[in-house]
Each structure stands twice: as structure tokens, then as C-alpha cells.
Amino acid sequence: MNDNQKKLVKATVPVLKTNGTDLTKHFYTRMFKHNPELKNIFNMSNQASGKQQHALAGAVLAYAEHIENPGVLIDVLKSIGNKHVSLNITPEQYDIVGLHLISSIQEVLGEAANTELIEAWTQAYNELAQIMISIEDGIYKSTLEKNGGWKGWRAFIISDIIEESSEIKSFYLQPKDGKTIADYLPGQYISIKTFIPSLGYEQPRQYSLSSAFMPDYYRISVKKEKNTQSFPDGVVSNVLHQKAIGDEIWVSAPAGVFHANPSSENPLVLISGGVGITPLLSMLETNKNNLQKNTVVWLHSCRDEKVHAFKNHVNQLNENNYWLTTHIFYENLTTDTDIAKKGRIDLHEMKDDILIDKAKYYICGPEAFIKAQYNSLIQLGVSKEDILYEEFGPQLLHLN
Numbered sequence: 001m002n003d004n005q006k007k008l009v010k011a012t013v014p015v016l017k018t019n020g021t022d023l024t025k026h027f028y029t030r031m032f033k034h035n036p037e038l039k040n041i042f043n044m045s046n047q048a049s050g051k052q053q054h055a056l057a058g059a060v061l062a063y064a065e066h067i068e069n070p071g072v073l074i075d076v077l078k079s080i081g082n083k084h085v086s087l088n089i090t091p092e093q094y095d096i097v098g099l100h101l102i103s104s105i106q107e108v109l110g111e112a113a114n115t116e117l118i119e120a121w122t123q124a125y126n127e128l129a130q131i132m133i134s135i136e137d138g139i140y141k142s143t144l145e146k147n148g149g150w151k152g153w154r155a156f157i158i159s160d161i162i163e164e165s166s167e168i169k170s171f172y173l174q175p176k177d178g179k180t181i182a183d184y185l186p187g188q189y190i191s192i193k194t195f196i197p198s199l200g201y202e203q204p205r206q207y208s209l210s211s212a213f214m215p216d217y218y219r220i221s222v223k224k225e226k227n228t229q230s231f232p233d234g235v236v237s238n239v240l241h242q243k244a245i246g247d248e249i250w251v252s253a254p255a256g257v258f259h260a261n262p263s264s265e266n267p268l269v270l271i272s273g274g275v276g277i278t279p280l281l282s283m284l285e286t287n288k289n290n291l292q293k294n295t296v297v298w299l300h301s302c303r304d305e306k307v308h309a310f311k312n313h314v315n316q317l318n319e320n321n322y323w324l325t326t327h328i329f330y331e332n333l334t335t336d337t338d339i340a341k342k343g344r345i346d347l348h349e350m351k352d353d354i355l356i357d358k359a360k361y362y363i364c365g366p367e368a369f370i371k372a373q374y375n376s377l378i379q380l381g382v383s384k385e386d387i388l389y390e391e392f393g394p395q396l397l398h399l400n
Contacts, residue, residue, distance in 0.1 A: 001067070001127060005120035009067045012117070015109070016064055020057035021050075027104040028053060035096055040193075040202040041087055045235055063128060070128065075257070081135035082255040085143070086191040087204055088152045089136065094129040101125060143253045148180030153193060153250040159217060161245055164309035168275060169241055170210065170221040173251060183213045184254035186262065186286040187279040187362070187390070190218060193250040196239055205236045208364075208390070209254060210278040212285035218251070221309060223275040258390040260362065262286050267295040267356045271345065271373050273365025274302050277309055279390055280364055284317065284324070293323045297354055301329040301345045301369070311339075327353065347376035355380060363389040 001009075016023070028047060032039060046052040059080075066072050102122050106113045143149040155176040162170040173192075175181055186209075193204040207220035224241045225234025243249070260268060260283040268287065270280040277300055287294055302308050308328070318326045327350065328340040336342050347354060354361075361382060363373045370389045377387055 001120070001123050004116075005123055006067050008117050008120040009064050009124050012121075013061065013064050015112075016057070016061040019108070020061050021053055023104055023108045024053040024056040024060070025050075026108050027056070027101055030104055030107075031097070031100040034100065038093075038096070039199075041089070041093075041204065043205070044199065044203065063124070067124060070131070077131060078135060079257045081132055081139060082257055083206065084132065085136050085139045086189070086206060086252045086255040088252060091129075091133050094133060098122075098125050098129060139255065143182065143255075146182045146253075149182040150253055153252060156218070156249050156251045158243055158245055158247045158249060161243075164221055165311075166306040168221055168223045168307070168309040170219055171240065171243075173218045173220070173249065174216065176248065181215070181218065182253050183215075184209055185256075185259035186212065186282040187259035188254045188256040188282075189279070190220065190254050191252040192220070192240075193252075194236065194239060194243075196235055198235070203236050204252075206256075208279035208282065210281050212282060212289055218254075221275070221278045221281075256390075258362075258364075258388060259283075260286070260360070262290055264360070265292055265294060267359040268297070269354050269356065269359050269361045270296065270298040270300075271347075271361065271363045271365075272298070272300045273345075273369035274307070275309070276363075276365030276369070276390070277302075278364075280362060281310055281314070283362065284314070287323075288317065288321065293321070295356065295359075296324045297327075297356070297359075298324070299327045299329070299345050299347075299350065299354070301331070301365075304330050304332040305339065315339075325353065345373065347373060347380060351380055355382075359386065361387045363387070367391060 028042075032042075032047075043052065046055075059076075062073060062076070063070060102118060102125065105121055106118060109117075140151050144151055156173040157176050158171055159174045160170075160172040162172075164170050189206045189208045191204050191206050193202050195201070196203050207222060209218055210221040211219045222237050222240050225237045258279065268283060270283060272280045280298065284296060284298065287296055298314070300308075300314075305311065308330070311328075314326060318324050327345075329343060329345050330340040331344060333340060333342040361377055363370050365373075370391060374387060374389060378384070
């Protein structure tokens, strides 16, 4: 891009701040009308709730604000790139998105979208697309080079289903072809894709791998979301919970930037809410298998004992391993017990337990939960560089 084009893109920042969501709503409506096959790729529940439009509006705004130096967004772009790889996004699909995005800018801005502005945004999008394609190409190649790695979707069979709580089931997935599967870093996820009868098309979802790597299977642990809205967030989880042993499901290779380093000797402070327990459990089990056995402090919060997944497993690990300390919090509890404390996690009250020299802090759970724990850690003097978090759904939080 030349300097004038960068100025033109940056000049649209005020409009994006006030009307960015209008633009992205128009964009998605337009794209799905002309390319309905993309409904098999995009999370249509996030479309219905408005989360995806809001996330895209924030991303477009951030790119416009940093158009002179988009490199500052590289960590965010890598995270998006990992998700795109898990969905098997192709360069050709960037062309489709670009066509509808630029057309949407023209249609939403009307007369304000002169030829120079459209040319500037076209160039800006093309440059961003090339950055993303390059990032994703590197991830694809790295995955293919792994023992057992693959690109795209691979058929797996559900070999076992275990009820972990009143609303969470674990699904054990084995490759249909019986061949090797790729290993992963603790905290990473896979995408699964399954046909949704009520919609008439496939839907993909990302689920954290909930165990240390095992060479024979992947395990995901899925919360059945309440199916109360006309287009609920739990449309896929409800279908998954109806599946049986022996059913086939499509799976992408492990991906994700939220993970612990198994070779690091840093202490770990794990902070989870609800089903956010899943990637942190993978970290915990991986640490158990490591030689150095890092110090681990785990704080977990959920509504009550009935919804507390892996309660007995983690309690057994806590009793049998000197390096692990756990603190459990139940919101629906009248008084503290030997099992759990009453209420929600308050990191200020737990500071003597969690402020550990050279510790890395991992947070996973709902958006409000992450924000509360992150802000508490910052107030307690923890460096931003030592705090990592995984947000379910579209990226709405940009805390670092």
C-alpha cells in the first residue's frame, strides 16, 4: 500500500467505531446469500447471536488502526490462523470473503465510498489476506511434517463416551483408518464437524483436548448447552450428546496458540471456570507425565458438585502428588466444606497461594470470568506476558 492509501484506510476508523457492526452484518448476510455453501464452515450460532459480527467488526477496526504497522497484530493473526487451519480454510475462500467485504463497504457507505477509498481497502484486504495465507500455509506444512499429521478433515470413530458430570460428556475419538495420529501441546484443540439435521448442513466446532496426549485416541469433553433459543449456541453440543459409540465424526488436526510448554520448568497457576477445565486438565496430566513435575496450583469454579467434571480424578491427583495444590469453588454452596469453598474465585484472597516466582498463569472459561481473573492478576502485580487465556467462541477479548 502507498502512503495515501494507508491514510484513506485510517480515515475510516471513526466510521468503523460507530458503524462497524452494521458493516459486518451486511457482509455476512450478503456472503451467505451468494455463497450458502460457507454455512458449512462458519459457526451459524455465533452468527445468530451477533458474536461473530461483533468480533469481525473489532478485527477490521484493529487492522485499520494499525494499517501503518500491522505487524503489531501478529499474535492475534496467528491465533486466527490456527483456527482457520482447523477449519481447512483455503486461499480461494479468501477471494470470496474479499469480494463480499469490499462490496459491503461500497453498499453500506454509499457515496462516501469513492473509487480511491475502495481501491485502498481492496489493497489493504489483499495484503492482509496474503499475511494470513502465509501464516496458515506454515501451520499446514508444520502439521503435515508431524508423525501422524494431516490436512483437512479426517474420519474418526467414537470409541467410548463417559459422563463426567450432569452436563459434560467425554468423547474418545479413534481414527477410522487405524493409522497414527498427531501429537499436540497441552491446551490445544481440535475441530470436529458433524451434520446438523435441524439446519440441513454441517457445522464445525472447536473443542479443547482434555487429556495428555495418548497415541491411540483424542479425548474431548463437551458441555451440553441449554437448547432454549430459536438458534441456540448449543446446537452442536446437543447433537454430540445424542451420538453413540461407533458413530463417525470428522476431525481436524490439533491446533491453537493457547498451550503450556511441557519442557518449561515454570510453576503453573491454572484458573478455570465451568467447562474451561478441559484444556487445563490436559496441562495437568501432561505435567504429571513429565520428569520435572512443575509446581501446579489449580483454582476451579463451577455452580455445584453435580456439574463439576473430573472431580474425583483431579482430587486423586491432588492427594497423590506433592507438586499439586487445588482449590475448588462452588457458587451454590451454603458453607465451606472439605471439598469446596463457598462462592466464586477471588484471587486477591488467594494471593498467598498463587503469587509464585516465575509462574505462568493460564485462564480458561467464559468471557466475563476471564476478564475478572485477568484484571485481578494485573492488580496483584502479575506481568501481562505471564498471563495466557483461552476464550470460547469468537475472539472478543483483547486484554494483552
